[in-house]
Amino acid sequence: RRIFGARNVVVFDEAFNEGADRRVMRALLARIFSVPRHYEGLDPRAVSPATTPRASQQAPARHTINFSWLDGSIWLRVYRIEDHVARQGELDVAEIGPRLVLSPIRIIASGFGGSVLHSTQ
Numbered sequence: 001r002r003i004f005g006a007r008n009v010v011v012f013d014e015a016f017n018e019g020a021d022r023r024v025m026r027a028l029l030a031r032i033f034s035v036p037r038h039y040e041g042l043d044p045r046a047v048s049p050a051t052t053p054r055a056s057q058q059a060p061a062r063h064t065i066n067f068s069w070l071d072g073s074i075w076l077r078v079y080r081i082e083d084h085v086a087r088q089g090e091l092d093v094a095e096i097g098p099r100l101v102l103s104p105i106r107i108i109a110s111g112f113g114g115s116v117l118h119s120t121q
Contacts, residue, residue, distance in 0.1 A: 008063050009081070010034050015069035021107050021118030022069065029074070033065050064093070072120065074102040 010033050016026040068075040080096045107118040 008033060008035060008065050011064055011066045013066075013068040016067065021104075024107055024117060025074065025104060026067075029067055063096075072103070074104065076100040076102065 010030055012026050012030075016022045062081055064079045064081060066077045066079065068077075077099055078096055079093045082092045082094070103120070104118055105120050106116060109115045109117055
């Protein structure tokens with residue numbers, strides 16, 4: 001199967017819409033884990049531009065990354081999406097890991113200072 005150029009589906013819990021601190025966390029995580037919409041990635045094995053996938057030939061999404069807010073932490077889980085042609089286009093989802101728990105300590109309004117948007121203390 002071709003994995004090069006596969007995109008992620010990034011899913012956030014509704015709790016990320018509550019408050020400015022969680023909206024900032026959502027924006028940061030989306031920026032880190034999302035692939036740009038019209039990204040034309042380069043395959044290091046490609047020898048000519050003809051073998052490089054274009055935006056019109058984007059590979060289907062193969063993974064979903066789920067972010068949940070629980071107990072003051074961000075829980076991250078990764079799932080693989082498989083389509084079964086034999087079963088008329090049904091999708092099957094299986095957790096493949098890794099599982100992560102991120103514990104935000106402090107979020108400040110600007111790069112190196114400013115008001116504190118979130119603090120665990």
